[in-house]
Amino acid sequence: MGEHLIKMPDVGEGIAEAELVEWHVKVGDIVREDAVLAAVMTDKATVEIPSPVDGEVVWLGADIGDVVAIGSPLIRLKVAGEGSDIPVSEPREEAEPSLSLERKEAQADQAGKASKVAVEGPARSAPYPSPAEAVPRAAMRARRPAVPRPEGEKPVASPAVRLRAREAGIDLRQVAGTGPAGRITHEDLDDFLARGPEVARASKLIQDTSVEHIKVIGLRRKIAEKMAVAKSRIPHITYVEEIDMTALEDLRAALNANRRSDRPKLTVLPFLMRAMAKAIFEQPHLNAIYDDEAGVVHQYGGVHIGIATQTASGLMVPVVRHVEARDIWGCAAELGRVTEAAKAGLATRDELTGSTITITSLGPMGGVVTTPVINHPEVAIIGVNKMMMRPVWDGATFIPRKMMNLSSSFDHRIIDGWDAAVFIQRIKTFLETPALIFVEA
Amino acid sequence: MKDISCKLLVIGAGPGGYVCAIRAGQLGVDTVIVDTQRAGGTCLNIGCIPSKALIHAAEEFDRIGRFAYARNVLGIEAEKPKIDLSQTVAWKNDIVGRLNNGVSVLLKRAKVKMVQGQARFRDGKTVEVETETGPQTIRAENVVIATGAAPVELPDLPFGGSVISSTQALALTTVPERLVVIGGGYIGLELGTAYAKLGSSVTIVEAQSRILPQYDSELTRPVSKRLKDLGVDVLTGANARGLSKTGDALIVETESGSEKALQASKVLVTVGRKPVTQGWGMEELVLDMDGPFIRIGEKCQTSMRGIYAIGDVTGEPMLAHRAMAQGEMVAEIVAGHNRVWDKRGIPAICFTDPEIVTIGLAPDEAQRSGTEIKVGHFPFSANGRAMTKLEEEGFVRVVARADNHMVLGIQAVGQGVSELSAAFGLALEMGARLEDIAGTIHAHPTQGEAFQEAALKALGHELHI
Numbered sequence: 050m051g052e053h054l055i056k057m058p059d060v061g062e063g064i065a066e067a068e069l070v071e072w073h074v075k076v077g078d079i080v081r082e083d084a085v086l087a088a089v090m091t092d093k094a095t096v097e098i099p100s101p102v103d104g105e106v107v108w109l110g111a112d113i114g115d116v117v118a119i120g121s122p123l124i125r126l127k128v129a130g131e132g133s134d135i136p137v138s139e140p141r142e143e144a145e146p147s148l149s150l151e152r153k154e155a156q157a158d159q160a161g162k163a164s165k166v167a168v169e170g171p172a173r174s175a176p177y178p179s180p181a182e183a184v185p186r187a188a189m190r191a192r193r194p195a196v197p198r199p200e201g202e203k204p205v206a207s208p209a210v211r212l213r214a215r216e217a218g219i220d221l222r223q224v225a226g227t228g229p230a231g232r233i234t235h236e237d238l239d240d241f242l243a244r245g246p247e248v249a250r251a252s253k254l255i256q257d258t259s260v261e262h263i264k265v266i267g268l269r270r271k272i273a274e275k276m277a278v279a280k281s282r283i284p285h286i287t288y289v290e291e292i293d294m295t296a297l298e299d300l301r302a303a304l305n306a307n308r309r310s311d312r313p314k315l316t317v318l319p320f321l322m323r324a325m326a327k328a329i330f331e332q333p334h335l336n337a338i339y340d341d342e343a344g345v346v347h348q349y350g351g352v353h354i355g356i357a358t359q360t361a362s363g364l365m366v367p368v369v370r371h372v373e374a375r376d377i378w379g380c381a382a383e384l385g386r387v388t389e390a391a392k393a394g395l396a397t398r399d400e401l402t403g404s405t406i407t408i409t410s411l412g413p414m415g416g417v418v419t420t421p422v423i424n425h426p427e428v429a430i431i432g433v434n435k436m437m438m439r440p441v442w443d444g445a446t447f448i449p450r451k452m453m454n455l456s457s458s459f460d461h462r463i464i465d466g467w468d469a470a471v472f473i474q475r476i477k478t479f480l481e482t483p484a485l486i487f488v489e490a
Numbered sequence: 491m492k493d494i495s496c497k498l499l500v501i502g503a504g505p506g507g508y509v510c511a512i513r514a515g516q517l518g519v520d521t522v523i524v525d526t527q528r529a530g531g532t533c534l535n536i537g538c539i540p541s542k543a544l545i546h547a548a549e550e551f552d553r554i555g556r557f558a559y560a561r562n563v564l565g566i567e568a569e570k571p572k573i574d575l576s577q578t579v580a581w582k583n584d585i586v587g588r589l590n591n592g593v594s595v596l597l598k599r600a601k602v603k604m605v606q607g608q609a610r611f612r613d614g615k616t617v618e619v620e621t622e623t624g625p626q627t628i629r630a631e632n633v634v635i636a637t638g639a640a641p642v643e644l645p646d647l648p649f650g651g652s653v654i655s656s657t658q659a660l661a662l663t664t665v666p667e668r669l670v671v672i673g674g675g676y677i678g679l680e681l682g683t684a685y686a687k688l689g690s691s692v693t694i695v696e697a698q699s700r701i702l703p704q705y706d707s708e709l710t711r712p713v714s715k716r717l718k719d720l721g722v723d724v725l726t727g728a729n730a731r732g733l734s735k736t737g738d739a740l741i742v743e744t745e746s747g748s749e750k751a752l753q754a755s756k757v758l759v760t761v762g763r764k765p766v767t768q769g770w771g772m773e774e775l776v777l778d779m780d781g782p783f784i785r786i787g788e789k790c791q792t793s794m795r796g797i798y799a800i801g802d803v804t805g806e807p808m809l810a811h812r813a814m815a816q817g818e819m820v821a822e823i824v825a826g827h828n829r830v831w832d833k834r835g836i837p838a839i840c841f842t843d844p845e846i847v848t849i850g851l852a853p854d855e856a857q858r859s860g861t862e863i864k865v866g867h868f869p870f871s872a873n874g875r876a877m878t879k880l881e882e883e884g885f886v887r888v889v890a891r892a893d894n895h896m897v898l899g900i901q902a903v904g905q906g907v908s909e910l911s912a913a914f915g916l917a918l919e920m921g922a923r924l925e926d927i928a929g930t931i932h933a934h935p936t937q938g939e940a941f942q943e944a945a946l947k948a949l950g951h952e953l954h955i
Contacts, residue, residue: 208920215828218828229925230895
């Protein structure tokens with residue numbers, strides 16, 4: 050038997066480290082070639098690490114949430130025949146001693162042979178073994194649930210437990226018992242003492258003094274870092290304008306009613322994307338990346354619009370590339386494709402990077418006004434608020450109009466308030482007179 | 491005489507009082523205990539201990555007698571035994587004396603001051619003791635009333651002459667030829683059985699329809715059977731009316747309403763015990779009562795601050811071990827510990843022949859409380875050890891909740907089952923389930939195996955029946 054070492058692969062972004070976000074295996078698991086062993090996260094994409102060989106997992110080199118340097122030992126597999134030959138230094142003290150002899154022999158036999166290191170790009174998802182098996186150790190210590198005691202029933206506890214409770218000033222009727230027949234054990238009392246007495250025993254409302262410690266890892270940590278950077282580095286200016294969407298909504302309804310069967314249903318967003326592309330044509334400095342460390346604004350010709358998307362694991366921003374070159378149907382199709390990919394967790398790194406301006410829209414949850422946070426290092430973000438029928442004074446009478454606000458933020462270091470206002474007014478004009486969107490420049 | 495001041499004064503040196511005083515002394519509480527007699531109370535002087543001595547002597551006498559009268563299965567032959575009851579009583583007194591001394595030594599070692607004499611409350615904090623050398627005033631921060639109980643006297647049959655209480659029955663120097671026992675409770679049956687074994691012709695007069703009426707008939711049946719074998723007459727539904735004019739017979743009204751004269755050299759009255767609430771100045775206090783008893787709370791506190799009451803004076807069950815546990819608890823409370831009465835069970839034993847042990851709920855009591863139950867019953871006739879002792883009568887019965895198998899009560903009847911009370915008490919107090927008892931290895935061959943088998947039977951997989 051040999052041993053095969055898998056190191057943290059270089060996932061091809063020129064990065065020095067990646068965060069381990071998920072173990073798909075645990076020590077003792079038998080894995081097949083190509084089975085997913087772990088998931089690591091880089092700047093934006095989550096990369097799965099498949100096993101290059103069949104073998105048994107004997108060592109895991111990191112805990113979930115650890116940031117691991119590229120090239121560091123990650124997993125050791127016991128494999129049939131000869132294993133990989135890298136002299137294995139012990140990165141952690143708790144490596145199982147029982148393995149050492151076997152490992153040393155294996156290493157001696159294989160000295161000098163070429164190493165085999167798994168390097169994989171974004172990988173297909175392999176369902177083996179099930180992620181549910183990769184339960185963190187802490188969760189396995191979960192306590193057995195206490196059996197609730199029917200009202201008026203005496204608590205069951207040994208005399209020693211009763212005495213301890215009495216001396217600690219605890220009414221055992223408040224303590225849940227996990228022992229046989231709901232018996233209160235010394236451990237139950239320990240737990241109760243650790244949590245502190247619940248005060249409001251007469252009432253059904255009970256103070257919950259528990260604190261759960263949730264490690265901020267993976268996507269959540271990325272989001273946290275990005276938001277902190279954006280808000281601390283960019284002086285935001287937020288500009289809110291209301292748009293009369295009545296004409297656009299009529300047009301949208303007509304287009305949807307007569308669309309070809311192979312075309313997606315249009316939402317408001319493709320119209321907004323096209324309006325933005327046209328407004329950017331007139332104000333190209335809003336479609337930019339500001340490298341504030343180098344003091345350079347990279348102004349892009351192509352309009353790559355990031356679409357802030359809520360996924361099960363958190364906020365992601367898939368990108369619709371080259372909106373300037375897509376018609377309304379093309380925008381709708383690509384928008385649907387990339388957002389679905391992000392929601393399904395299948396978006397590639399390419400689909401999650403490279404935006405030059407971003408739209409954030411919560412649809413019916415969009416509220417009246419928002420203060421969007423710029424997707425750093427971009428310089429502008431357009432926020433879509435909720436559309437609703439509102440009475441509008443037309444000079445003679447109130448008429449019902451479909452009104453919608455745009456709440457947009459700009460990097461005030463690069464964009465002046467005047468420029469921001471001009472940009473939004475331009476978009477307003479396009480959206481209120483939607484035919485203009487379709488007129489060639 | 492110089493006044494005494496103390497933190498704790500205990501009135502009554504019975505099992506409740508002396509345990510309270512010893513424990514308080516251990517905890518460094520400055521304690522004084524008062525009694526008119528030597529330490530030990532009813533239990534040690536005129537109750538549990540002397541009666542067990544007499545019962546043991548009677549059992550030995552009876553056993554030898556059985557060997558003497560006929561060839562027996564063991565093949566033992568013996569001469570017809572004789573007994574010198576005055577020697578038996580002297581032996582019993584010696585045991586009592588040793589225990590008296592033992593308690594006194596324990597009290598002394600715990601630095602408890604003993605004062606002999608009749609105590610009398612002057613107020614809630616002050617007690618005056620009539621000692622041999624004059625009145626002694628004791629002031630105490632806390633007082634524990636542990637005055638106990640005394641035999642109930644029947645108005646038509648005052649104690650004296652041939653009418654005796656249990657106290658005199660334990661001090662007779664000759665075996666009475668004809669003994670009539672009024673009251674078929676445990677005291678009357680224990681003493682009546684002993685004298686029957688010693689050769690008395692015994693009649694038991696019980697007002698209710700059967701003996702030991704607080705127990706179910708399944709438990710009392712072996713006792714009734716043994717009484718019959720011993721030739722004891724049991725008159726149920728009968729009431730004592732008084733002595734005949736000549737004084738050598740007891741007139742009873744039988745179940746049918748007719749009067750009957752029972753020849754009696756001694757009439758033992760054991761119709762119950764009443765709390766001792768007179769003679770110690772209770773009228774100087776303002777205590778809430780619970781019928782004839784002093785009302786107490788879960789800390790054995792009375793309605794007056796700093797005054798506690800323990801033992802028989804606080805009501806049923808009038809058992810020494812209850813009083814001891816109360817006494818221990820009160821001592822710790824006085825010493826500043828946080829304690830309340832939280833016991834799940836108090837075992838009770840009748841030292842009849844055979845013995846009866848109960849703790850917790852009997853099947854009918856459990857059912858009355860609306861609980862669904864499982865009952866396991868294992869007879870000693872299927873127990874090897876009982877067979878080798880020629881004592882196959884009786885059984886162990888376990889009552890448990892049907893839903894979670896928690897033990898609610900345990901009863902047993904059989905020779906020697908009093909010693910099983912330790913296991914029964916532990917099981918109940920620990921909140922054992924049937925599985926706990928069934929899963930505990932019980933040594934073979936012992937009568938205790940019947941306990942495990944009863945639990946197995948309640949679970950539906952008994953092994954030896």
